[in-house]
Amino acid sequence: MSTDFQQARVALGARLRELRAGITGRDLAERLGWPQSKVSKLETGRQTATAADLTAWAEATGHPDVADELTARLRVLESGARSWRRRLAAGHRPVQDSLTVEYQRSYRMRAWQPAMVVGMLQTPEYARAVFSRYVDLQQSVRDIDDAVRARMRRQEELYDPSRHFDIVLWEAALHAMVCPPDVLAGQLDRLCGVVGMTNVRLGILPFGAQLRIPPANGFWMYDERLVIVEDWHAELWLDDAENVALYTRLWDTVTGPAVYGAQAHRLIARARAQLDLS
Structure with missing residues (x-):
């Protein structure tokens, strides 16, 4: 995986963690119906979010207005590396x-x-x-x-x-x-x-x-x-x-x-x- 891609994924994870402020990872996972490990992986840049993941995250953390910002970040990230799984x-x-x-x-x-x-x-x-x-x-x-x-x-x-x-x-x-x-x-x-x-x-x-x-x-x-x-x-x-x-x-x-x-x-x-x- 390219260094630039990984750095962008980590930066996106940091933004997700920032939006979660005041909510525990366990609580957010319950709201979203996800395993808590998925929340952790997205925030630490060990997993790439989908556009649907980001929209759900924005809404579940009380920031629906940032959904467009998050998906724009994802497009920039994927413009460099496009996984075969998704492609x-x-x-x-x-x-x-x-x-x-x-x-x-x-x-x-x-x-x-x-x-x-x-x-x-x-x-x-x-x-x-x-x-x-x-x-x-x-x-x-x-x-x-x-x-x-x-x-x-x-x-x-x-x-x-x-x-x-x-x-x-x-x-x-x-x-x-x-x-x-x-x-x-x-x-x-x-x-x-x-x-x-x-x-x-x-x-x-x-x-x-x-x-x-x-x-x-x-x-x-x-x-x-x-x-x-x-x-x-x-x-x-x-x-x-x-x-x-x-x-x-x-x-x-x-x-x-x-x-x-x-x-x-x-x-x-x-x-x-x-x-x-x-």
């Missing part, structure tokens, strides 16, 4: 739709992905395999077909000449068996075709490259206004100038040794040839 409450399809909005607002997009093929270049079969694994991990709504269709529709942006995509994969992504071998073969064939696209610059960071920094989480940069980083527990949406500048430097550092064009094509073809399709 996936209605399934993967709404998450895909929200990302499509960001693509449509942007003209230059940069992506680094060390572990798998980025969603923007996935085949339907590969995307279905990936979504299936994340549904199992997060125990979320199983709307895989809808999510795949939404992802495929977003790929129409690849053919808009006003947009440019810089995408770099670590070579490991070409070999990761997150799907059956025949599906991976189709995915690698798709990548070979992407190499020649006019507004997509696909690079591969070879295994043997001298790394300037250890490969870590994948991220997308949308123009110079937004960075989205995926972690296991949450997406980080970073739009402050300091973090955007950091990820710009990170992009230059991590992707510097990548190869493109014919060299990238050879690495993809080599991975394809190594698949056992028997």
Whole structure:
């Protein structure tokens, strides 16, 4: 969990504790019908409140007028870290739709992905395999077909000449068996075709490259206004100038040794040839 996110959650908890002045934690829990431990966790920043929690807290402490203030604090907090538990409450399809909005607002997009093929270049079969694994991990709504269709529709942006995509994969992504071998073969064939696209610059960071920094989480940069980083527990949406500048430097550092064009094509073809399709 990011330090900024945790600090914001602790600050929100302190505000909740301030509003509770004159009421014991046990009494407030009884008024709300909550376990007393929930009151304690919210006040100490060990649990993230929902908007409904905050409205109920404001009313139960006799401060209904501060409900809007509290929910505004929550929006600011969640703009930095958006937990998968909440993001996936209605399934993967709404998450895909929200990302499509960001693509449509942007003209230059940069992506680094060390572990798998980025969603923007996935085949339907590969995307279905990936979504299936994340549904199992997060125990979320199983709307895989809808999510795949939404992802495929977003790929129409690849053919808009006003947009440019810089995408770099670590070579490991070409070999990761997150799907059956025949599906991976189709995915690698798709990548070979992407190499020649006019507004997509696909690079591969070879295994043997001298790394300037250890490969870590994948991220997308949308123009110079937004960075989205995926972690296991949450997406980080970073739009402050300091973090955007950091990820710009990170992009230059991590992707510097990548190869493109014919060299990238050879690495993809080599991975394809190594698949056992028997």
